[in-house]
Amino acid sequence: MKIRAIALNTFSSLLHNKLILLFCAGFVCVLLLMMTPLMLAKSMARTMNASQVQGMVLSEVSGIMSLLSGFGSLLAAWAAADAVAGEVKSGTILAVLARPVRRWEFLLGKYLGVQLLMAVYIVCTLIMTYFLAGIGGQSIQSNPLPLVVYPLVRYAVYSAIAMLLVTRLHPVVAFGIVLVIAVVIGMVGPSAGQSSFLPAWLRSGLYFLLPSTGLLSETRFLTITQADLKPVAWSSHAIALAYGLDYALICFLLAAWLFQRRSLSRE
Amino acid sequence: MTTAAIEFHNVSKTYQRRFSEERIEALADVSFEVMPGEVCAFLGPNGAGKTTSISILMGFLFADAGDIRVLGYAPGDVRAKAQIGFLPENFAFYKFLTGPALLRFHMALAGIPGSQADNLIGELLAKVRLHGYESLRIGKYSRGMAQRLGLAQALMTNPQLLVLDEPTSGLDPAGRKEVLDLLTALKSAGKTVFLSSHILPEVEQICDRVVIIDRGRLVRAGPLREMLVSNDRVGIVVDRLPEDVALMAVQRGAAIERGEHGLRISIDAAHKREITELLWNAGCDVISLNPVKSSLEELFLQTVKDHEGAQ
Numbered sequence: 001m002k003i004r005a006i007a008l009n010t011f012s013s014l015l016h017n018k019l020i021l022l023f024c025a026g027f028v029c030v031l032l033l034m035m036t037p038l039m040l041a042k043s044m045a046r047t048m049n050a051s052q053v054q055g056m057v058l059s060e061v062s063g064i065m066s067l068l069s070g071f072g073s074l075l076a077a078w079a080a081a082d083a084v085a086g087e088v089k090s091g092t093i094l095a096v097l098a099r100p101v102r103r104w105e106f107l108l109g110k111y112l113g114v115q116l117l118m119a120v121y122i123v124c125t126l127i128m129t130y131f132l133a134g135i136g137g138q139s140i141q142s143n144p145l146p147l148v149v150y151p152l153v154r155y156a157v158y159s160a161i162a163m164l165l166v167t168r169l170h171p172v173v174a175f176g177i178v179l180v181i182a183v184v185i186g187m188v189g190p191s192a193g194q195s196s197f198l199p200a201w202l203r204s205g206l207y208f209l210l211p212s213t214g215l216l217s218e219t220r221f222l223t224i225t226q227a228d229l230k231p232v233a234w235s236s237h238a239i240a241l242a243y244g245l246d247y248a249l250i251c252f253l254l255a256a257w258l259f260q261r262r263s264l265s266r267e
Numbered sequence: 268m269t270t271a272a273i274e275f276h277n278v279s280k281t282y283q284r285r286f287s288e289e290r291i292e293a294l295a296d297v298s299f300e301v302m303p304g305e306v307c308a309f310l311g312p313n314g315a316g317k318t319t320s321i322s323i324l325m326g327f328l329f330a331d332a333g334d335i336r337v338l339g340y341a342p343g344d345v346r347a348k349a350q351i352g353f354l355p356e357n358f359a360f361y362k363f364l365t366g367p368a369l370l371r372f373h374m375a376l377a378g379i380p381g382s383q384a385d386n387l388i389g390e391l392l393a394k395v396r397l398h399g400y401e402s403l404r405i406g407k408y409s410r411g412m413a414q415r416l417g418l419a420q421a422l423m424t425n426p427q428l429l430v431l432d433e434p435t436s437g438l439d440p441a442g443r444k445e446v447l448d449l450l451t452a453l454k455s456a457g458k459t460v461f462l463s464s465h466i467l468p469e470v471e472q473i474c475d476r477v478v479i480i481d482r483g484r485l486v487r488a489g490p491l492r493e494m495l496v497s498n499d500r501v502g503i504v505v506d507r508l509p510e511d512v513a514l515m516a517v518q519r520g521a522a523i524e525r526g527e528h529g530l531r532i533s534i535d536a537a538h539k540r541e542i543t544e545l546l547w548n549a550g551c552d553v554i555s556l557n558p559v560k561s562s563l564e565e566l567f568l569q570t571v572k573d574h575e576g577a578q
Binding site: 001002004005006012013016050088091092094095096097098099100101102103261263264265 | 322325326327328329343346348349351353355357359360361362363373375376377378417420448449483496
């Protein structure tokens with residue numbers, strides 16, 4: 001009951017956050033901007049062959065989705081950092097923790113509130129994917145479940161890292177570190193190959209330490225341009241998702257441990 | 268033996284600035300106790316360490332040394348927090364919520380079932396004169412309204428111990444009077460109240476015990492009644508005062524003023540016998556002779572001044 005109340009209050013609080021509202025406005029702008037080329041593609045359907053049009057539309061949609069997925073990771077990190085730091089800075093945390101609420105319960109409520117926001121974000125993204133493809137006269141045949149679960153786990157990892165960092169650091173610094181981590185992950189993953197300037201020992205060390213968001217990416221088995229899922233065994237999905245949840249859990253437990261001994265003052 | 272509601276034993280706390288060697292001693296070896304059912308005023312000038320002490324008491328900050336017990340538990344223990352009503356200094360709130368929504372949120376945290384919430388919210392809002400503002404967002408509240416809402420959330424669970432940091436801050440005189448009446452009612456109901464305030468004449472009316480700190484050190488602590496009584500001076504009330512006796516009294520450092528029941532002579536206790544005998548011999552009717560009581564404000568200012576002098 002306590003954790004649920006904190007989670008719902010956090011969700012409500014995030015929906016009233018000016019930065020997040022700005023982000024949502026940006027989201028709507030992207031939607032409106034992307035409608036034009038897609039409508040154009042639909043109008044060209046009479047002059048071009050069907051497969052060309054399909055490829056064009058789906059590659060456009062895929063590009064937007066990648067962009068929104070990246071934004072989602074940043075949103076998850078910022079929301080998690082701000083949800084905790086904002087309460088400490090404003091002092092609202094004092095009245096909450098004066099209630100019979102343990103610190104880890106407070107943190108878990110905050111974390112679940114952020115996940116609720118990200119779930120809404122994913123549903124909006126998914127609706128947008130189908131909507132934009134529909135505008136272009138195409139349809140996506142893939143099962144929507146992996147498109148919901150994979151981003152949710154990925155965002156859970158990013159928000160847990162941000163929450164861990166913000167228990168000790170300023171939210172902007174915590175967010176910046178998450179941003180750097182996101183960039184470094186791309187540089188040390190197997191897809192980066194040998195082109196990275198980092199020495200091999202550092203690359204492999206970072207690869208094991210940082211979360212493998214490549215593994216948690218739906219693009220591993222889904223290519224929107226082909227409008228269908230690549231066949232992947234259910235055990236592969238389970239292992240990948242369990243890995244992500246495990247990483248998020250460890251980060252959250254570390255955050256709860258650090259938060260337990262943190263002084264709570266407005267200064 | 269009754270367990271104290273609040274126990275502070277040799278509590279010390281030092282702040283260290285990040286990336287600096289500078290250390291600020293916020294509390295040094297502070298000890299005091301508050302017994303159940305007492306109203307205790309926690310006084311001190313700005314920066315004395317009051318809010319730090321209250322934060323340690325509530326488990327928001329951690330003491331470097333010392334032992335603290337609240338209702339028999341360590342600070343921050345949920346069993347203690349379930350019996351505490353807390354009003355922080357400058358109560359902060361979720362601006363997007365309405366008053367009833369904030370109280371409902373706190374009730375959920377306190378484990379009060381939703382079925383009881385609506386009636387309780389109505390009662391609380393009426394008690395703090397916020398009925399009629401149910402649909403107004405807290406962001407639109409005046410400071411006084413926010414403070415009254417803070418009091419409502421502190422009283423919500425009918426707590427055994429109330430910890431109030433500046434409860435009358437931001438309130439108009441009528442609002443302050445209401446808070447005092449509320450605190451008097453809580454005292455009558457046997458609740459323990461630990462409050463910090465700068466409005467001493469009002470605090471004096473209701474508190475049983477006073478704890479004064481200055482620059483992180485305990486300066487004085489004890490029952491208010493004992494602290495206000497001065498052993499150095501006495502007050503003699505007489506029906507009339509002949510000029511020659513008045514002159515002698517003034518020469519011995521007396522202050523004379525007209526009171527409700529006659530003339531009041533305030534004089535050093537060393538001269539009380541001599542002046543009283545002179546008054547009797549002059550045929551004056553000595554109505555009363557009592558030790559002089561100073562006000563809490565005078566006591567506080569004198570205590571802080573003495574402490575500063577000693578430093």
